[in-house]
Amino acid sequence: xxxxxxxxxxxxFLALHGSFADSLHxxxxxxxxxxxxxLVIIYVISFIQTYIKTETLRDFIRGKSQFVGNLxxxxxxxxxxxxxxxxIPLFLGFSQARIPRSATFSFLISSPMNxxxxxxxxxxxxxxxxxxxxxxxxxxxxxxxxxxxxxxxxDEDILISxxxxxxxxxVHFEKLPFFKRVNSAWQSxxxxxxxxxxxxxxxxxxGSVIHGFVPADFIAKYAGADNPFAVLIAVIxxxxxxSGAATVAPLIEPLTSKxxxxxxxxxxxxxxxxxxxxxxxxLKKVMSWRxxxxxxxxxxxxxxLVGYLFNIIL
Amino acid sequence: MHIKVLGSGCCxxxxxxxxIVKKALSTTGKxxxxxxxxxxxxxxxxxxxxxxxxxxxxxxxxxxKVLNEQEVIALFE
Numbered sequence: 028x029x030x031x032x033x034x035x036x037x038x039x040f041l042a043l044h045g046s047f048a049d050s051l052h053x054x055x056x057x058x059x060x061x062x063x064x065x066l067v068i069i070y071v072i073s074f075i076q077t078y079i080k081t082e083t084l085r086d087f088i089r090g091k092s093q094f095v096g097n098l099x100x101x102x103x104x105x106x107x108x109x110x111x112x113x114x115i116p117l118f119l120g121f122s123q124a125r126i127p128r129s130a131t132f133s134f135l136i137s138s139p140m141n142x143x144x145x146x147x148x149x150x151x152x153x154x155x156x157x158x159x160x161x162x163x164x165x166x167x168x169x170x171x172x173x174x175x176x177x178x179x180x181x182d183e184d185i186l187i188s189x190x191x192x193x194x195x196x197x198v199h200f201e202k203l204p205f206f207k208r209v210n211s212a213w214q215s216x217x218x219x220x221x222x223x224x225x226x227x228x229x230x231x232x233x234g235s236v237i238h239g240f241v242p243a244d245f246i247a248k249y250a251g252a253d254n255p256f257a258v259l260i261a262v263i264x265x266x267x268x269x270s271g272a273a274t275v276a277p278l279i280e281p282l283t284s285k286x287x288x289x290x291x292x293x294x295x296x297x298x299x300x301x302x303x304x305x306x307x308x309x310l311k312k313v314m315s316w317r318x319x320x321x322x323x324x325x326x327x328x329x330x331x332l333v334g335y336l337f338n339i340i341l
Numbered sequence: 342m343h344i345k346v347l348g349s350g351c352c353x354x355x356x357x358x359x360x361i362v363k364k365a366l367s368t369t370g371k372x373x374x375x376x377x378x379x380x381x382x383x384x385x386x387x388x389x390x391x392x393x394x395x396x397x398x399x400x401x402x403x404x405x406k407v408l409n410e411q412e413v414i415a416l417f418e
Contacts, residue, residue, distance in 0.1 A: 080391060080404070080405055081390040081391045081405070082388065082389075082390055082391070082404070085390060115349055115381060116349050116381065116384060116385070116389065116390045116391065116392055117390050117391075119381055119382075119385050119390075120385060120388075120389075120390030121390075123385050123388075187381065187382070189382055189385045190386075215406070312381075
């Protein structure tokens with residue numbers, strides 16, 4: 028229905044034809060579709076967030092088994108809009124509550140990777156199957172990665188130690204009436220949209236440039252199915268790039284349509300959003316370089332494996 | 342009244358929250374000692390993991406989100 032409206036607007040109402048009309052059509056169609064879906068998903072997530080806060084998670088995980096802790100932390104990572112700034116208080120808060128380090132790392136891996144905006148955009152462009160698979164693999168990487176990082180880290184790698192939380196740490200939460208939650212979720216969803224819409228436009232714009240100007244065999248030649256190292260190259264190229272999911276996710280569709288395999292494209296996206304230099308700088312406040320390097324390499328290897336797995340099953 | 346705004350000292354949210362609290366104080370004409378806390382160990386002592394947070398007279402009143410002026414004024418009550 029939306030497609031035919033855009034058809035009507037571009038081809039009949041504006042009476043445009045040719046390649047410019049096609050790009051305009053692509054841009055309007057994608058832009059509105061992606062932004063609407065993001066708005067819906069962010070709204071739902073903001074609403075859930077009025078019930079679940081980081082402190083809730085901390086109190087819940089305390090004393091649970093390592094697996095449950097990792098899994099909960101990873102799932103919770105989907106629900107939190109990732110700001111690198113929040114990773115430090117979270118890291119310290121968890122260690123203060125003496126929650127196993129593995130859960131903390133699961134969260135640190137999951138939060139940027141299973142970004143709700145990335146999931147929304149994948150859902151908008153490829154449907155629920157790809158979005159679900161991406162999320163599932165993201166969760167597995169987070170759970171397993173958290174476990175391994177915790178195994179290889181020692182107490183010397185943690186630079187700040189906080190005193191054990193006395194008073195059980197239970198925090199009191201203000202009870203909000205339902206309509207207030209609805210309203211506050213709406214406010215935060217609007218704020219998120221306001222923050223990211225320019226990045227989405229940039230992403231869709233770069234995407235349409237790839238659509239129009241990059242020759243079809245260029246990407247296929249270097250990162251297509253014939254190249255067994257495609258995933259590896261994509262991940263290594265993606266780590267130094269720092270961009271939010273909002274910009275990189277709209278690129279996946281054009282990249283795959285130019286011959287990149289889906290797994291390669293998704294690995295690239297995971298590497299861009301999950302591992303970044305600014306995040307490393309912030310983590311430096313609380314952990315040693317050794318641990319940060321280990322953290323990044325373990326996540327990098329995880330992402331590469333996910334990419335190959337994706338390429339095999341799709 | 343003693344108000345502390347807790348932050349992680351890395352994004353602009355805490356700064357924004359400080360400004361809003363100042364505005365709320367001038368709107369209501371209340372007097373308060375206003376302080377910004379970015380020392381992480383001190384922030385942790387309040388059991389706060391999501392910033393910015395507002396502490397009034399030693400009690401954590403809000404966390405994890407920048408409150409607007411009306412919401413801050415409601416905390417003064």
